[in-house]
Amino acid sequence: MVRRYVEGHCLGRTIVKAKVLDASILDQVSSRRFVGFVRGKRINAVIRHGKQLFFDMSVGFVTVHLGMTGDLIALEDEILPRHTRVLLLLNDSEMLVYDDPRKFGSIGLAKSVPDFLLEHRLGPDALDISRKEFVERVRRSRRAIKSVLIDQHVVAGVGNLYADESLFQARVHPLAPADQLSIHELERLWQKTRDVLKTSIDASTDFSKLPDGYLLRSRSSGMRCPRGNGTLQSIKVGGRTTIFCPVCQPMR
DNA sequence: GAGTATGTTATATG
DNA sequence: GCATATAACATACT
Numbered sequence: 001m002v003r004r005y006v007e008g009h010c011l012g013r014t015i016v017k018a019k020v021l022d023a024s025i026l027d028q029v030s031s032r033r034f035v036g037f038v039r040g041k042r043i044n045a046v047i048r049h050g051k052q053l054f055f056d057m058s059v060g061f062v063t064v065h066l067g068m069t070g071d072l073i074a075l076e077d078e079i080l081p082r083h084t085r086v087l088l089l090l091n092d093s094e095m096l097v098y099d100d101p102r103k104f105g106s107i108g109l110a111k112s113v114p115d116f117l118l119e120h121r122l123g124p125d126a127l128d129i130s131r132k133e134f135v136e137r138v139r140r141s142r143r144a145i146k147s148v149l150i151d152q153h154v155v156a157g158v159g160n161l162y163a164d165e166s167l168f169q170a171r172v173h174p175l176a177p178a179d180q181l182s183i184h185e186l187e188r189l190w191q192k193t194r195d196v197l198k199t200s201i202d203a204s205t206d207f208s209k210l211p212d213g214y215l216l217r218s219r220s221s222g223m224r225c226p227r228g229n230g231t232l233q234s235i236k237v238g239g240r241t242t243i244f245c246p247v248c249q250p251m252r
Numbered sequence: 253g254a255g256t257a258t259g260t261t262a263t264a265t266g
Numbered sequence: 267g268c269a270t271a272t273a274a275c276a277t278a279c280t
Contacts, residue, residue, distance in 0.1 A: 024276095051259080068258050069277085083277090102277050104259055120260095143270065152260080161258055205258095239272065241257080 001201050002072055003048040009074035010055075010088075010096055014042045019087040025100065026086075027063070027108035037109055038062060038088065047113060049125050050156025054113050063116060067104030073097050126157035126197055134190040139179050146174035147238040149193070158193060160240050161216060162200065166193040167244065168215040173251040174235070174242050219243050 015038045020031040029037075038057065045056040053072075055062040064072065073081060074094050080087075081099035086107055088096040098107060110116040124133065134155065141148045148154055149163045158166065167174050169192040172185055181189075200216075203209035207216045213226045221234035221243060230247030 065259085067260080102257085102259095102275095104276075106260090141269080147270090150259090159258055238270095240259095 001205050002066065003046050003053060004201075005074075006053070006055075006072055006096065007046040009094060010043045010090060011046065012042065012044075013090040013092055013094075015039060015088050016091050017089045019089075020085070021087065022085040022103070025098070025103060025105065025107055027106040029109050034107070034109065049113065049117060050122055050152055051159065052116070052120075052122070052156070054110070054116070061110045061113065061116070063106075063108045063110050064098070065106050067100060067102065067106070069102040070098065070100035070105030073099060121153050122156045123152060123154045124156065126155050127194055129155060129190075131187055131190045134193075135183060135186045138186055138189075139181065139183075141178045143178055144175045144237050145172060145178045145181060145189070146240075146242055148178040149189075150238075150240070155193075157197065160242075161219065162193075162196055164219065164243050165196045165200075165215050168249060169196060171249050173249045174237050174244050176251060215243065215245075 018035045018038045020026065020034060023031045026034055037060065041057040041059070043055050044058055047054040047056060051065060053064040055064070066072070071081075074096050076094055080097060083101040084097045084099050085103070086098040090096065098105070123137065137154050138145070138148050141154070146163055146167060149158050149166065150160055164174070166189060170185070170189040172181065172189055199210065210217055215226060215232075218224070218226060218232070221232055223232045225232055225245040225248060227245070227248055230245050232243050233246055235242050235244070
């Protein structure tokens with residue numbers, strides 16, 4: 001979603017100049033080095049792996065993670081979003097701004113994508129991983145399936161909300177120990193996870209555009225289950241809010 | 253003021 | 267060392 005957007009606005013553009021308004025957003029790099037690196041370089045591709053974005057600059061990559069509240073916005077005017085942290089001025093009089101109120105996101109530099117993935121020990125992307133490898137990796141853990149699904153070291157790209165949706169669609173209880181699910185259940189979860197991610201990207205992450213029967217359209221405790229079977233319940237799994245339907249997603 | 257939030261990682265625990 | 271659980275991070279909002 002964001003990748004497509006950035007690609008549309010920035011592909012083939014050259015970064016004329018960069019400004020770092022808040023250096024604490026930078027990961028392992030000084031403002032001076034970051035600004036110096038990107039100046040005059042062209043954005044040849046925008047790559048996504050899980051929640052991580054990479055701008056291919058020919059001689060290295062700019063890495064961007066949006067955290068929980070980060071956003072990349074292409075602008076022409078001078079009115080910046082309230083929490084702008086970094087500005088990239090492009091050669092077409094547009095600029096790409098990184099806005100992030102809560103500052104959980106980060107921007108940095110990397111030699112190569114595999115290099116970065118290795119350093120951060122990120123698992124395969126949720127949309128790339130084969131059914132076989134998904135099942136193999138997930139069932140290695142005894143933790144609650146929900147915790148495993150959002151663990152970026154196992155599979156990269158599934159966030160808290162999308163994990164709830166995938167588990168709901170696959171009718172798997174979020175607290176079920178990952179290693180005790182049947183192969184069949186895990187295969188169903190693999191399929192549903194990709195369906196959910198693809199559908200969400202197509203809906204531009206706008207929940208109201210999601211199909212009927214999606215949990216995300218009414219994700220709050222006490223609401224009716226979208227399938228009409230029960231009442232949605234809220235619990236904590238691994239410290240994260242988890243919404244599920246006890247009727248559709250029974251614990252075997 | 254208290255509680256909560258769509259993420260990651262350092263630290264604690266067994 | 268390993269697998270797992272939890273705290274901490276910074277800010278906005280109910």
